[in-house]
Amino acid sequence: xxxxxxxxxxxDELLNGEIADTNTALIGRILGSCGxxxxxxxxxxxxxxxxxxxxxxxxxxxxxxIVSGGLGPTEDDLTARAAAGAFGRRLVLNDEALxxxxxxxxxxxxxxxxRNEKQALLPQKIRVLPNARGTAPGxxxxxNGKDLFFLPGVPEEMEAMLQASVLPLxxxxxxxxxxxxxxxxKVFGLSEPKTEELLSRAGxxxxxxxxxxxxxxxxxxxxxxxGKSAEESLDRAELLARRxxxxxxxxxxxxxxxxxxxxxxxxxxxxxxxxxxxxxxLICSMLTDIPGASAFxxxxxxxxxxxxxxxxxxxxxxxxxEQGAVSEATALAMARGIRLAAGxxxxxxxxxxxxxxxxxxxxxxxxxxxxxxxxxxxxVKGYRFAGGREKIRRLSAIMALEWLRRFAASxxxxx
Amino acid sequence: xxxxxxxxxxxDELLNGEIADTNTALIGRILGSCGxxxxxxxxxxxxxxxxxxxxxxxxxxxxxxIVSGGLGPTEDDLTARAAAGAFGRRLVLNDEALxxxxxxxxxxxxxxxxRNEKQALLPQKIRVLPNARGTAPGxxxxxNGKDLFFLPGVPEEMEAMLQASVLPLxxxxxxxxxxxxxxxxKVFGLSEPKTEELLSRAGxxxxxxxxxxxxxxxxxxxxxxxGKSAEESLDRAELLARRxxxxxxxxxxxxxxxxxxxxxxxxxxxxxxxxxxxxxxLICSMLTDIPGASAFxxxxxxxxxxxxxxxxxxxxxxxxxEQGAVSEATALAMARGIRLAAGxxxxxxxxxxxxxxxxxxxxxxxxxxxxxxxxxxxxVKGYRFAGGREKIRRLSAIMALEWLRRFAASxxxxx
Numbered sequence: 001x002x003x004x005x006x007x008x009x010x011x012d013e014l015l016n017g018e019i020a021d022t023n024t025a026l027i028g029r030i031l032g033s034c035g036x037x038x039x040x041x042x043x044x045x046x047x048x049x050x051x052x053x054x055x056x057x058x059x060x061x062x063x064x065x066i067v068s069g070g071l072g073p074t075e076d077d078l079t080a081r082a083a084a085g086a087f088g089r090r091l092v093l094n095d096e097a098l099x100x101x102x103x104x105x106x107x108x109x110x111x112x113x114x115r116n117e118k119q120a121l122l123p124q125k126i127r128v129l130p131n132a133r134g135t136a137p138g139x140x141x142x143x144n145g146k147d148l149f150f151l152p153g154v155p156e157e158m159e160a161m162l163q164a165s166v167l168p169l170x171x172x173x174x175x176x177x178x179x180x181x182x183x184x185x186k187v188f189g190l191s192e193p194k195t196e197e198l199l200s201r202a203g204x205x206x207x208x209x210x211x212x213x214x215x216x217x218x219x220x221x222x223x224x225x226x227g228k229s230a231e232e233s234l235d236r237a238e239l240l241a242r243r244x245x246x247x248x249x250x251x252x253x254x255x256x257x258x259x260x261x262x263x264x265x266x267x268x269x270x271x272x273x274x275x276x277x278x279x280x281x282l283i284c285s286m287l288t289d290i291p292g293a294s295a296f297x298x299x300x301x302x303x304x305x306x307x308x309x310x311x312x313x314x315x316x317x318x319x320x321x322e323q324g325a326v327s328e329a330t331a332l333a334m335a336r337g338i339r340l341a342a343g344x345x346x347x348x349x350x351x352x353x354x355x356x357x358x359x360x361x362x363x364x365x366x367x368x369x370x371x372x373x374x375x376x377x378x379x380v381k382g383y384r385f386a387g388g389r390e391k392i393r394r395l396s397a398i399m400a401l402e403w404l405r406r407f408a409a410s411x412x413x414x415x
Numbered sequence: 416x417x418x419x420x421x422x423x424x425x426x427d428e429l430l431n432g433e434i435a436d437t438n439t440a441l442i443g444r445i446l447g448s449c450g451x452x453x454x455x456x457x458x459x460x461x462x463x464x465x466x467x468x469x470x471x472x473x474x475x476x477x478x479x480x481i482v483s484g485g486l487g488p489t490e491d492d493l494t495a496r497a498a499a500g501a502f503g504r505r506l507v508l509n510d511e512a513l514x515x516x517x518x519x520x521x522x523x524x525x526x527x528x529x530r531n532e533k534q535a536l537l538p539q540k541i542r543v544l545p546n547a548r549g550t551a552p553g554x555x556x557x558x559n560g561k562d563l564f565f566l567p568g569v570p571e572e573m574e575a576m577l578q579a580s581v582l583p584l585x586x587x588x589x590x591x592x593x594x595x596x597x598x599x600x601k602v603f604g605l606s607e608p609k610t611e612e613l614l615s616r617a618g619x620x621x622x623x624x625x626x627x628x629x630x631x632x633x634x635x636x637x638x639x640x641x642g643k644s645a646e647e648s649l650d651r652a653e654l655l656a657r658r659x660x661x662x663x664x665x666x667x668x669x670x671x672x673x674x675x676x677x678x679x680x681x682x683x684x685x686x687x688x689x690x691x692x693x694x695x696x697l698i699c700s701m702l703t704d705i706p707g708a709s710a711f712x713x714x715x716x717x718x719x720x721x722x723x724x725x726x727x728x729x730x731x732x733x734x735x736x737e738q739g740a741v742s743e744a745t746a747l748a749m750a751r752g753i754r755l756a757a758g759x760x761x762x763x764x765x766x767x768x769x770x771x772x773x774x775x776x777x778x779x780x781x782x783x784x785x786x787x788x789x790x791x792x793x794x795v796k797g798y799r800f801a802g803g804r805e806k807i808r809r810l811s812a813i814m815a816l817e818w819l820r821r822f823a824a825s826x827x828x829x830x
Binding site: 020042196 | 427428429430431432433434435436437439440441442443444445446447448452453454455456457458459460461465469472487488489490491522523524528530531569626628637689691693694695696697698699700702703704706707708709712713714715716717718719720722723726727756757758770771772804805808
């Protein structure tokens with residue numbers, strides 16, 4: 001019933017692996033926020049017959065097409081010519097477009113380079129769309145009731161023209177739906193199928209769609225609804241999903257797990273110091289990524305060498321010799337040691353073998369101990385994580401953050 | 416004359432603005448390095464009729480189609496069913512695929528969740544492609560002489576399967592051209608236009624193409640050549656580019672700046688300790704990302720609080736009071752302090768204001784001091800970096816690594 005929207009992005013660099021196409025996502029986000037949902041997206045290279053073929057295909061089966069790329073001044077910019085060819089129009093020097101290009105250079109105190117005149121060669125019977133941020137004007141070409149918007153490929157120019165010209169023209173056209181609203185729950189400790197199973201029994205309200213994404217090792221649950229009561233439906237859905245997934249929901253919306261931990265520790269007035277071995281600064285880096293981390297994080301130690309563990313964390317030489325640097329006892333001593341050195345409420349420690357070297361039969365690669373020391377509550381646990389060095393480090397860091405989140409949550413419940 | 420290659424990526428998240436499609440670029444890069452050039456790329460959402468329509472369209476006009484996404488265990492993963500529908504095959508439980516999924520879970524010491532059985536429901540008469548890194552097997556479906564490869568959407572799984580299964584099968588198929596070879600130089604300290612200008616005067620050999628990419632704050636210079644003498648042309652081009660860009664080339668090929676630093680420090684037998692304030696563990700995290708970092712990295716300190724700077728790094732209270740925690744004097748004292756505490760050859764320190772809070776008129780957000788202390792060579796410098804918190808942290812970390820690289824390079828030249 002609604003209009004069918006498509007995107008066409010043009011450029012060799014999008015197909016030969018040089019850069020990823022970010023314009024489709026940008027267009028999808030902006031149109032989506034106004035209730036226009038993209039049906040599909042096509043990418044072709046700087047090849048005139050391929051551009052023509054794609055334009056004809058999309059004009060045959062979609063109602064609105066946003067085209068980006070190929071409007072520049074150089075020889076490999078072929079979009080206007082291909083559009084003229086595809087829809088049987090002559091390519092003519094468009095005075096309005098030429099005036100805009102001249103104005104752009106004048107605004108910069110420059111003369112127009114003769115090559116830029118090419119950017120005013122446009123198909124006949126189009127509507128020029130001004131480009132406030134660059135030289136390439138865009139245009140709207142209408143064909144059999146279909147609207148084809150041609151925009152430059154530079155993301156910031158394209159985005160500004162989408163907002164300034166395309167959205168107002170789409171509003172005139174009508175045919176959008178109410179925007180889809182989304183709420184994301186980030187889940188840790190459940191597999192994707194297990195998450196889906198629990199949610200399938202949650203009795204989510206009708207009209208709420210569920211989609212899943214993975215940001216290793218987290219699963220993102222996306223609750224979506226549209227229409228006038230979308231907000232209420234999502235509130236209800238979030239409540240039911242939280243009940244179903246319980247303590248496995250570690251963050252909601254834009255917030256990351258680290259951001260959630262930072263907020264909870266700050267609110268609880270808990271100070272923290274971190275001692276890292278195999279994660280090598282990753283936990284501190286994730287926490288200090290959050291503005292205001294200095295409110296709770298006193299210090300961190302990356303103690304790769306045993307001498308550092310002894311000197312800064314007071315890990316007994318005997319513990320290191322008898323139990324090894326990767327052991328329950330060492331993890332506990334590191335957590336206690338960093339807490340006492342820093343004088344904080346909490347001391348967190350991680351020690352493990354991230355590989356690829358360093359594993360043994362008793363302690364293979366992936367063996368990781370996490371310890372959390374609070375005044376009377378030292379706690380330690382050993383894990384055996386699967387995967388390569390990067391996965392093991394990331395999983396260790398996320399698991400350690402999750403320990404902090406649960407501790408802060410339990411603390412809050414005590415009050 | 417050659418086979419026509421296309422990509423189809425599947426997922427609502429690629430069209431609603433949630434994430435940009437990076438798989439097309441990844442596939443384009445890998446296929447391109449083997450001489451297979453992508454003709455076009457299509458993206459559709461998790462909508463069965465749309466997937467069917469796209470498959471039928473591509474099978475009608477392309478010879479090889481790489482499909483990614485929609486092979487997961489959840490209800491919104493519809494690719495296998497759509498493929499069965501599009502090509503009139505029955506969807507059956509594939510025993511080989513089921514065995515692979517069971518094996519994957521067994522390897523992790525886990526039982527298979529019953530929902531994962533769905534991932535073995537595949538069209539009839541296909542060839543199963545094993546997935547060494549995840550649960551979703553892929554498959555090759557042949558239709559009227561066209562090859563359609565179905566791979567999961569998770570980039571690392573997709574990439575591994577492309578290398579392990581798809582490329583060998585494409586080689587059997589034949590039809591590729593001579594591969595384009597590529598050599599990447601990573602440049603730090605020059606803008607993209609400046610890099611291009613210097614290279615334009617380098618006199619690169621004919622037949623060598625140059626493309627640019629940006630991985631903030633690095634610029635990637637991509638030298639490409641094909642044909643039988645590609646290797647020699649690239650050797651010559653690399654030499655000339657290195658001469659033109661000189662010390663601004665910080666890494667070559669797959670190696671990262673951190674990896675280069677790790678290798679150079681290890682080779683030079685230099686040991687290192689790092690004290691971080693505004694980068695909060697990012698430098699240590701980048702260095703420990705490299706396997707074998709323990710060969711040179713003795714320890715790291717994330718000293719957010721002044722007490723940590725005094726206690727562990729012996730920064731004088733007077734320096735902190737009079738010059739401030741973000742100052743030349745403090746950076747120098749931190750570098751000296753961590754070197755002496757760790758007993759290493761080098762002490763590296765970074766202190767700064769990453770924002771968004773904490774800036775003053777005299778020391779605005781972006782003020783960063785880097786210090787490197789070697790036995791008789793303390794060195795310190797202040798920077799004023801532009802951008803938000805993430806950019807300032809990343810630029811600070813990369814700049815500090817670049818100090819290490821230049822120090823190690825100068826050391827090597829002394830020998």
